[in-house]
Amino acid sequence: MFALQMGIFMKKIKIGILGFGTVGAGVVEGILKNGELMAQRTGIFPTIGKIADLDIKTDRGVKVDKALLTTDALSVIDDPEIDVIVELIGGVKVAKDFVLRALKNGKPVVTANKALLAEAGRELFEASAKSGAGIFFEASVGGGIPVLRALKDGLVGNQIKSMYGILNGTCNYILTRMEREGLDFDVVLADAQKLGYAETPPDLDIDGIDTAHKAVVLASLAYGAPVPMDAFTIEGIRGLSHREIEYAAELGYRIKLLAVIRNVDGAVEMRVEPSFVPEKHLLASVHDSYNAVFIEGDVVGNTLYYGRGAGRHPTASAVIGDIMEAASGKGGCSDWLLKNKPPSVRDAKDVSIRCYLRMSLKDQPDVMAQVAHVLGKNQVSIASIIQKEENAGGQVPVVFLTHKALEKNFVAAMEEIERLDVVDGKPVRMAIEDFE
Amino acid sequence: MFALQMGIFMKKIKIGILGFGTVGAGVVEGILKNGELMAQRTGIFPTIGKIADLDIKTDRGVKVDKALLTTDALSVIDDPEIDVIVELIGGVKVAKDFVLRALKNGKPVVTANKALLAEAGRELFEASAKSGAGIFFEASVGGGIPVLRALKDGLVGNQIKSMYGILNGTCNYILTRMEREGLDFDVVLADAQKLGYAETPPDLDIDGIDTAHKAVVLASLAYGAPVPMDAFTIEGIRGLSHREIEYAAELGYRIKLLAVIRNVDGAVEMRVEPSFVPEKHLLASVHDSYNAVFIEGDVVGNTLYYGRGAGRHPTASAVIGDIMEAASGKGGCSDWLLKNKPPSVRDAKDVSIRCYLRMSLKDQPDVMAQVAHVLGKNQVSIASIIQKEENAGGQVPVVFLTHKALEKNFVAAMEEIERLDVVDGKPVRMAIEDFE
Numbered sequence: 128m129f130a131l132q133m134g135i136f137m138k139k140i141k142i143g144i145l146g147f148g149t150v151g152a153g154v155v156e157g158i159l160k161n162g163e164l165m166a167q168r169t170g171i172f173p174t175i176g177k178i179a180d181l182d183i184k185t186d187r188g189v190k191v192d193k194a195l196l197t198t199d200a201l202s203v204i205d206d207p208e209i210d211v212i213v214e215l216i217g218g219v220k221v222a223k224d225f226v227l228r229a230l231k232n233g234k235p236v237v238t239a240n241k242a243l244l245a246e247a248g249r250e251l252f253e254a255s256a257k258s259g260a261g262i263f264f265e266a267s268v269g270g271g272i273p274v275l276r277a278l279k280d281g282l283v284g285n286q287i288k289s290m291y292g293i294l295n296g297t298c299n300y301i302l303t304r305m306e307r308e309g310l311d312f313d314v315v316l317a318d319a320q321k322l323g324y325a326e327t328p329p330d331l332d333i334d335g336i337d338t339a340h341k342a343v344v345l346a347s348l349a350y351g352a353p354v355p356m357d358a359f360t361i362e363g364i365r366g367l368s369h370r371e372i373e374y375a376a377e378l379g380y381r382i383k384l385l386a387v388i389r390n391v392d393g394a395v396e397m398r399v400e401p402s403f404v405p406e407k408h409l410l411a412s413v414h415d416s417y418n419a420v421f422i423e424g425d426v427v428g429n430t431l432y433y434g435r436g437a438g439r440h441p442t443a444s445a446v447i448g449d450i451m452e453a454a455s456g457k458g459g460c461s462d463w464l465l466k467n468k469p470p471s472v473r474d475a476k477d478v479s480i481r482c483y484l485r486m487s488l489k490d491q492p493d494v495m496a497q498v499a500h501v502l503g504k505n506q507v508s509i510a511s512i513i514q515k516e517e518n519a520g521g522q523v524p525v526v527f528l529t530h531k532a533l534e535k536n537f538v539a540a541m542e543e544i545e546r547l548d549v550v551d552g553k554p555v556r557m558a559i560e561d562f563e
Numbered sequence: 564m565f566a567l568q569m570g571i572f573m574k575k576i577k578i579g580i581l582g583f584g585t586v587g588a589g590v591v592e593g594i595l596k597n598g599e600l601m602a603q604r605t606g607i608f609p610t611i612g613k614i615a616d617l618d619i620k621t622d623r624g625v626k627v628d629k630a631l632l633t634t635d636a637l638s639v640i641d642d643p644e645i646d647v648i649v650e651l652i653g654g655v656k657v658a659k660d661f662v663l664r665a666l667k668n669g670k671p672v673v674t675a676n677k678a679l680l681a682e683a684g685r686e687l688f689e690a691s692a693k694s695g696a697g698i699f700f701e702a703s704v705g706g707g708i709p710v711l712r713a714l715k716d717g718l719v720g721n722q723i724k725s726m727y728g729i730l731n732g733t734c735n736y737i738l739t740r741m742e743r744e745g746l747d748f749d750v751v752l753a754d755a756q757k758l759g760y761a762e763t764p765p766d767l768d769i770d771g772i773d774t775a776h777k778a779v780v781l782a783s784l785a786y787g788a789p790v791p792m793d794a795f796t797i798e799g800i801r802g803l804s805h806r807e808i809e810y811a812a813e814l815g816y817r818i819k820l821l822a823v824i825r826n827v828d829g830a831v832e833m834r835v836e837p838s839f840v841p842e843k844h845l846l847a848s849v850h851d852s853y854n855a856v857f858i859e860g861d862v863v864g865n866t867l868y869y870g871r872g873a874g875r876h877p878t879a880s881a882v883i884g885d886i887m888e889a890a891s892g893k894g895g896c897s898d899w900l901l902k903n904k905p906p907s908v909r910d911a912k913d914v915s916i917r918c919y920l921r922m923s924l925k926d927q928p929d930v931m932a933q934v935a936h937v938l939g940k941n942q943v944s945i946a947s948i949i950q951k952e953e954n955a956g957g958q959v960p961v962v963f964l965t966h967k968a969l970e971k972n973f974v975a976a977m978e979e980i981e982r983l984d985v986v987d988g989k990p991v992r993m994a995i996e997d998f999e
Contacts, residue, residue, distance in 0.1 A: 161861070167903065273866075276709070277713070280888065284594070286600060419867075424880060426593045426877075426880040426883070431869035443720075452716065
């Protein structure tokens with residue numbers, strides 16, 4: 128169907144790949160498989176120029192001419208015949224040196240490295256703007272989902288009111304299995320590690336850092352300026368109890384690790400935390416290792432983008448899309464990202480949210496009144512209460528859903544509640560997201 | 564946040580709008596509201612040059628200088644100062660003349676007109692390729708959802724294996740209300756018309772024509788060639804009984820009007836029909852007038868794009884995105900769409916699907932055997948049967964879910980079943996979509 132007509136106008140480009148791991152091999156595989164199709168679609172024929180990796184002996188499951196392989200990344204970055212550099216090394220330090228050098232050489236760079244973008248974005252954009260070589264990073268957020276293009280191009284006429292992202296496949300996989308199988312966090316994590324769905328150590332994923340890296344990239348593109356990591360409050364899913372998942376289900380919710388970026392009256396809330404998502408909301412139906420981003424624009428209204436958030440092929444799809452964009456001569460968005468002041472960030476204490484509270488109370492007449500009094504005194508108003516006829520050692524579990532209140536009021540109330548004699552252990556508090 | 568720095572490099576463009584209806588007014592509103600933001604993002608400042616409509620007296624709810632309004636479309640199309648033409652007239656005949664004239668004048672055209680694209684796509688792409696002026700049509704499919712960009716750019720490295728679209732907001736609104744409120748089709752349709760959610764007459768929407776127009780555009784972009792309307796078999800939701808919706812719910816499905824475009828062994832199935840969608844699939848959670856497109860690429864895997872499928876603002880968002888793309892000098896995809904042969908279409912008779920069958924059988928001992936025999940004889944194998952202890956006038960309703968079988972075998976079997984003495988009235992048959 129796609130017989131190639133290599134006319135005189137067909138431009139051929141040479142790609143230099145740094146890092147021949149899972150994604151690198153996927154990129155090579157995709158280009159070998161669909162290069163002709165891409166040439167048809169764009170008028171540009173992509174070819175693999177060089178591939179650098181410290182390990183050039185391991186079989187990557189894809190056929191490449193051995194002459195293309197080198198252990199010397201600089202010989203790729205500095206090769207005048209290479210048109211586009213693809214950085215797939217990961218990590219921050221070495222990757223940054225390589226990317227800066229490529230940009231300085233005037234070569235556009237494609238990267239999937241969210242940690243690098245989150246931690247050194249401004250420096251990269253400045254180097255890119257200075258040399259005029261673009262930096263492209265669709266693969267850094269949401270794997271194969273073309274969500275950054277949607278933000279940059281499709282929604283170019285929109286002010287972004289809010290974004291809610293399920294951005295970490297490992298966490299979503301763990302939450303899905305906890306929910307379906309009624310298992311504890313530690314059990315699922317250990318199994319996920321055994322199956323290769325979670326890293327060892329798993330901290331970057333389960334503590335929300337990876338989600339925050341990606342959220343930084345989303346926020347930067349939404350507001351046209353590099354957003355610093357410390358704009359985000361970050362909480363992961365480590366140690367989440369299956370009790371919360373069960374109560375959530377009973378109340379018509381599912382628990383998802385959400386990145387929330389929301390402009391309220393000109394100040395932007397930015398946080399990563401496990402949240403109650405109404406089960407009828409599309410994000411609640413994003414299962415397993417899938418990712419999704421829900422974006423509300425002031426003109427378009429609500430939109431959602433869904434797909435595999437990681438993995439050899441999905442990530443390769445996004446990298447390849449960026450390679451073709453870089454090769455088309457488009458300069459990327461570095462200039463724009465340096466033109467604006469970062470958005471003003473709403474202090475975490477002043478964010479208004481609904482919460483789920485679970486605590487263990489002594490089984491005696493006045494306990495509910497004591498807790499309700501502390502909540503009320505701190506301007507936290509109760510929307511509903513679940514107390515069942517359970518009693519374990521004189522303790523009853525009680526769950527409160529609150530109306531919206533300020534974070535600082537929740538913090539004050541919870542500190543006080545924890546000190547009450549009638550409360551046993553540390554109460555659990557989680558955000559409820561109603562997408563309003 | 565977005566103070567405009569109109570530097571010497573800022574390019575200003577003048578937009579000529581044909582058709583000042585709902586969407587036209589939304590486009591003007593969006594550009595007046597967010598023009599500076601767009602200029603920041605793209606370096607191109609969009610301005611309204613002229614607006615043509617036969618009615619220039621009605622208040623459109625947006626402030627425009629009266630001097631910009633004209634009843635003479637040609638004075639807009641032929642004005643050398645106008646950089647981009649936006650066609651929002653709708654219909655095929657007049658719109659086509661205007662679009663062809665604009666392209667011939669070398670002006671890029673942005674259109675939301677799916678009927679025009681479906682019925683005269685090749686002619687438009689040829690005119691566009693000849694003059695070098697691009698034609699951009701993101702708004703023609705899925706309203707504000709940037710799904711065509713995803714296909715063209717984000718998924719450029721993918722062969723498209725399948726696409727499943729909920730593409731008509733009116734039908735999805737009707738189906739959602741039938742499901743939620745247990746109402747009959749006619750009742751909901753009449754109410755939707757009263758509320759302005761359905762046109763009068765509603766034929767284009769409820770008979771699946773509008774969905775097919777949009778599916779033609781999707782298929783054309785997926786396979787790189789204008790696909791003709793008659794490649795699609797089309798069935799709408801007219802007269803759908805709430806019995807089907809109830810049985811669907813009982814069986815764990817929801818009924819959606821789906822456009823299905825699926826490449827099976829090199830031949831592409833193209834059909835529009837109401838289908839059983841498993842309630843756990845994301846498409847089953849697309850409610851009300853929302854649209855969504857589920858796209859499977861050979862590299863990226865499964866992705867989904869969701870948003871408002873119509874309306875003043877969502878459609879305007881897509882039109883504005885296209886205006887900025889057209890203004891950036893990108894030539895569109897007309898060249899590419901003319902390079903390939905249209906995909907080979909699988910004959911409707913040879914499509915393999917699962918089906919839901921409901922029929923009314925006489926309450927006598929051998930009926931089930933007779934029906935099962937006819938199905939078996941025609942290579943249709945039964946996956947499950949529901950027969951309840953109902954009996955209305957000696958008739959019992961029976962529901963069969965089948966395994967996959969060829970459409971021609973279903974047709975033959977149903978003809979034979981209809982002729983059986985034990986079968987009362989016309990059996991109902993609907994496709995079950997398992998997304999495999």
